[in-house]
Amino acid sequence: MARILAIDDDDAILRLIRKMLEMKNHEVTTLLNIKEITIEEINRYNLILLDVMMPGEDGFKICEKIRPLIDIPIIFMTAKSDENSIIKGLSIGGDDYIVKPFSIHEVNARIEAHLRRESRPKRGSKSVFIDGDILFDLEAKKVIIQGDEVSFTKTQYRICELLALHKGKIFSKDDIYESVYSIESDSQISTIVEHIRVIRKKYAQFNLVPINTVWGVGYIWE
Template sequence: MRVLLVEDDDRLAAALTKALARHGHEVVRASLAVDALRLAGGVDFVLLDLGLPDMDGLEALRRLRRVSAVPLIVVTARTEEREVLRGLRSGADDYLVKPFRTVELMARMEAVVRRGTRPRPQRDDVVNVGDVRIDLEARQVTVAGEAVTLTRREFDLLAMLAREPGVVRGREEILDEIWGDPLLSASRSLDVHVANLRSKTGRPGLVETLRGTGYRLGSTA
């Protein structure tokens, strides 16, 4: 297989490249997330470290999963259960904590390939809800042709719902992905951001609340 190794540690990358080559794999190495996103379309498998210098690996994983279903294993020194769950929820097929044995990595790669890959995401860069236009790539929102100014987190929240219209997102899931801390579910931060989205767009039904469950993209009513 052609394997993309995303790892900024030169010594570890060299060791993994040698081990993968011994097992018959061709290795393409990237030390930056921006390079990984550019190269991912031409490989059969991705090994992704989370501690990258230009972007958090989880954010790189989310961006990759918007356009690619390539098999991917997160390889990282982060051991917290919350980090593992965030990696899997963000689209990783498996999660391997450093240090690990080469034989375990190879076994997990084989298992991921045997399971097959998820369907390729079929998502538009632009989502329209009535007269609301959400441009996910340009990070712009317009209502009836007029631009609406949102904060970074307000847009991230709206984009998370817009990427899968109709899918209900739980409070903890949203707080985990947008704020990076599901424990914030005890605060009113998410509620304030939802209220701001409704107010700024002038479309109170754009973000629909499902009591005791979470939120989903609604209508412009």
């Protein structure tokens, strides 16, 4: 059994997909648009079925937005059958492209093929940490928020990573200083406050407030 997410603005299509996949004992979630789910929730699925022609953000834009944040198969299901659309869908991160009207047997066969491929042992998979719309690439030392890479200094990144990887734990300014600065550093502990201020400002651009102050104690990622 796999967890499959289907996104399409057509209720009839979603009902058909749900019935078809539940007969194969898959767990299916259907959505009319991407606004109803977070990146963290998307990463709990094994495969995504994605319509292209939808109001607002179309399937191509959605794929471009979420592909850097997820590592699961994305299968486009669309009436756009021209070669340019197919090439675009595959080039921006789609794993497959099924043209409507589709055969139920074809859809099932392609889904099962991708699920089998995903179940094979993976080598060299990228180490990431995801919290809601925030993704940390722990190898590249990058932060991606809602699909956009955000620029942090090395010290700011270390502070973010420290707090995020210990979500719910309170760190004092001394704790943070000792964790992110080298023993030989001549920086002042007071610089931690300024770094936190700048970090918060960058997250605020995305209407996010992951770092909170515990007055008289320190800072916590919530």
